[in-house]
Amino acid sequence: MDLIVEGIKKAFFLIFTLDTEVLGITLLSLKVSGLATLISLVIGISVGTAVALSRFPGRQIVVSLINTGMGLPPVVVGLFVMIFLWRNGPLGFLEILYTPTAIILAQAVIATPIVTGITLAAIQHLPANLRLQILALGATRLQMVWILVKEARLPLLAAVMAGFGGVISEVGASIMVGGNIKGYSRVLTTATVMETSRGNFDIAIALGIILLILSFLINATLTQIQQRERPR
Amino acid sequence: MTHETCPPLLLRVEDLQVRRGGVSVLDIPALAIHSGQTLALIGPNGTGKSTLLLTLACLLKPFQGRIFFGEREIDARQGDFHYRRHVAMVFQEPLLFDATVFDNVASGLRIRGVGRAEIERTVPGYLELFGIGPLARRSARKLSGGEAQRTSLARAFVTKPKIVFLDEPFSSLDPPTREGLIGDLERILYQTHTTAVMATHDQTEALRLADRMAVMNEGRIVQIGPVTEVMNRPADGFVASFVGVETVLAGRVLRISDGVFAAAVEGGEIQAVGHVRTGEGVLCCIRPEHVTLSTNAPLSGSSARNVFSGTIRKITPLGLFFRVRLDCGFDLVAYVTRQSVESLALEEGKSVVASFKATSVHVIPRKTSSTA
């Protein structure tokens, strides 16, 4: 138990002294996961909305794929992304293996199905005739899609939190494609694993606590926005 | 129909067909909607009323057919965007956005790119018109059913549409709310001279709001014409059973005395009871079972104020009783028992006297002057 107390003390020490290495790791975590979430939002909301609003042969299969993708094991994603990014792999010429860019890529692949699936469900959940009502108000197809997305903004905020939460806490893929290189591709989760395996439990706990605080702050802000608009 | 007041043709349909899963759900060889008039689509559920509205509003792709808006043909296949900007539709559910009442009503304007200043100028007027002025800042989630539907209507009208399509807009409201809303809508349609096509399964709504009525059955229009004509002369058994068999006469209030008023109808005067004003237009509805027939003037003890002599045009057996249509200067329908038919020796061409009480006339005030 005192190990945890040690960890908590260490956490606050590292935070208040703005330890450069920890600061760097934290900032990198934020940037990488933030960008990955952003990418997943752009792709996920567009694809989710498109599938929700259209009818085409094989749609059922596509929806099943999306729902399966929501539960994709991150470590499996990491493995496949790594194989693709290998020097001698199909995308090797990009030379992004063992860089933060690779982590962003892997995390985006993990988060996108989550955002897509939630968006799909959210848009489908809107009243069936709402689409027609919006068109009846003289909207173009594009305006209609935009208005529908706005109407579904509460569950979409949940999608943002789900996507972000999924990747900020991810470690398997991040290690595989990022390489956990000091000062370069080391993020909070991968650093925690490394410190644990080295036996530096106090540092590991400290990093874990910092990750929790970070995650909590971000989710608290998003939740506040979401709940402010809660229906009666 | 009085041809001298026939308004210009606004919407015209040719050979319209809609299919769902290969099956024809709508088949309209021809339909014309005149400017400034309200057309009611009436019929049982699932008979194609909503489908027709959606197709006319260019929200549903027809299998075949042409729709003309004024002189121009609408590109129904592409969801003609320019046409959609000139019409509006209100559904049975209010389908409001998750925003304030003001923002909801303004949404049609915002979609058209109208500037904020002009929105601020225009919207409040429509809020007042629909009786939701004080609710401007309220969230749409906190409205009652009636308030929500008023908002939906205001949202539709604010863009000054040429035609408003209404799909059973009052069905999900309770009777008192419905009453208030129908009255307001009637007034607004009249004041703004908006053309409307409304689907309903409530005959009274049709009587109150519509100039013309189309009865639909299984995707087809089985009868279309002025409201009084469809009500008085149902084309077939189906129409008759659906619209309810009443004599409906359009008239104008001449004078009022002692709570009883006299209305001039085509071919005579009717005495009835109701809250009317002199000069006002009314529809007088007389149920056939309230009409008594006799071969000479009624006995002096009767309190029936309406006595007319007329000629029997047609007698139709309806099981236990007979349906007798008379010509008293206007068409009047009466139900008579078999016994009476025999004892009065009723037959086509015979002259009889028909009478009914002033109190059994169901009065519906009508603002519009064109009740033809």
Added chain:
Amino acid sequence: MKRFLKTRCMVVITAMVFLMGMALPASAAGPERKNLILATTTSTQDSGLLDVLIQIFEKKTGYFVKTIAVGSGQAMAMGQKGEADVLLVHSPDAEKKFIAEGSGRNRLIVMHNDFVVVGPSADPAAIKGAKSTPEAFKKIAAAGALFLSRGDNSGTYAKEKGIWKMAGINPEGQKWYQQTGLGMGQTLNVAGEKKGYTLADRGTWLALQKNLGLPILKEGDPILLNVYHVIAVNPAKWPKVNTGGAKTFSDFLVSAETQGVIKTFGVQKYGGALFFPDAGRKEEELGK
């Protein structure tokens, strides 16, 4: 009021995007020529020695070294696929095969440390007096005492397997033999928690011994020597390999200066050296 919220959201989002945009170009990989992928073992990284050496190397040569710490087995697999430029590993038999099959060349000895057999202070299998390590292992098997194995592709596990073989025992599947599949530090922790025996490299044990409660019960046996070699991946097979970088790094590791750093590493912190520099010597000479 609503507009204020919208503006605030816009500001936050823009700030975030800006921050991220700024961050990434700076941390993007350096110019292509100057990247070097070093595949090495977790124990090497866990000891902290690499952090020190890499820092010196990068400053000296301007190379950007990407240290990928996995087990010796995986490191060599990466080398076989041409996904690494240079390897620093400690699994001699596998290394020899690696060279023989032409995947690597220029195998140079760098340093050594040794393994130790640690276990609960009560020493239920009584291995303390054992004459050799295989004998100690035999005693553990005979007593059915709990033994934690890494059971991964690491050099440590390779060494452990070799000792079991020499003892003529197959521990696989036995109830007292548990494989963690984890790194050295974690395996030591598990052994400490469960009060079991395990084979560990001295460096990692020294780093953790304070909280472990696992004293050294057998050491010094020549078998327990753990020799580290640096191997350059053969460019003949994989043209994309950074040969120049690999050579520079190998030369750096065996240079007198670096060897000096290796010699003094950890002395202050742990009271003893963790690694012993061996550049230029032959493997057979060690331990004598």
